[in-house]
Amino acid sequence: MTAPLIEIRDATVVRDGRPLLAVERFSLTTGERIAVLGPNGAGKSTLVRLLTRDVLPVHTPTSAVLVDGDPRLPLFEVRALLGIVSDVLQSDYDRAVRVEDVVLSGFFGSIGLYRGHDVTAEMRQAAIHAMREMGVDHLARRTIDTLSTGEARRTLIARALVSDPAALVLDEPCHGLDPGAAWHFRQVLSRLARADRALVIVTHHVEDIVPEIDRVVLMKGGRVAADGPKWDVLTSARLSDLFGCPLEVEERNGAYRIW
Known part of the structure; x- marks a missing residue:
């Protein structure tokens, strides 16, 4: 079997003695389109930084962060395989x-x-x-x-x-955009999702999960709270628990929004 493009196993990121992220298992296969959804402080950006090796997990016998099946792929090759766009990059x-x-x-x-x-x-x-x-x-x-x-x-x-x-990772792609600009930018996201490469959209906005996304990973408190097909994960009960308030989910032609 072909190794996943990205695979994380038993990875914990700690800062000042406090765990920021603890991921038992996360993977991305070639050409897969996923969204990582969660509130602010859920650990989403730390997950992105783990992929780029800007942060490293606590070493244990079972922990691993593999890119293209290699736990020690040189940083330059990692960045060539994973095209990452974030607010930090835009600030730079x-x-x-x-x-x-x-x-x-x-x-x-x-x-x-x-x-x-x-x-x-x-x-x-x-x-x-x-x-x-x-x-x-x-x-x-x-x-x-x-x-x-x-x-x-x-x-x-x-x-x-x-x-x-091989994969494009977009961290909060619609952050700072007005409603009109966000609408147009989501058309860009849909077009990117129809390409052959893998796509990961990291967001706290359900509306950013364009219809072409197949799988959703929910993050809460630095952990993966759910991971599965979009229609199974994006339910009113799950999102109410995720964001800590009563929410109703509406789906229309593969696009979602919450009330």
């Missing part, structure tokens, strides 16, 4: 860097381009393709600090796509 790019250079920097895992970076003609073509895919090619010579939040986020997704990753 609050500077006058041209959109084209932002996208090209995805090849080097850097914030912008530096003198030692050797940008090839093939890289520039890939950057043009990624910018076109995300609808930001007309902004190529603008600097990212002059863009709207939605434009900047689409630029960072192009940055993640430029190296053709």
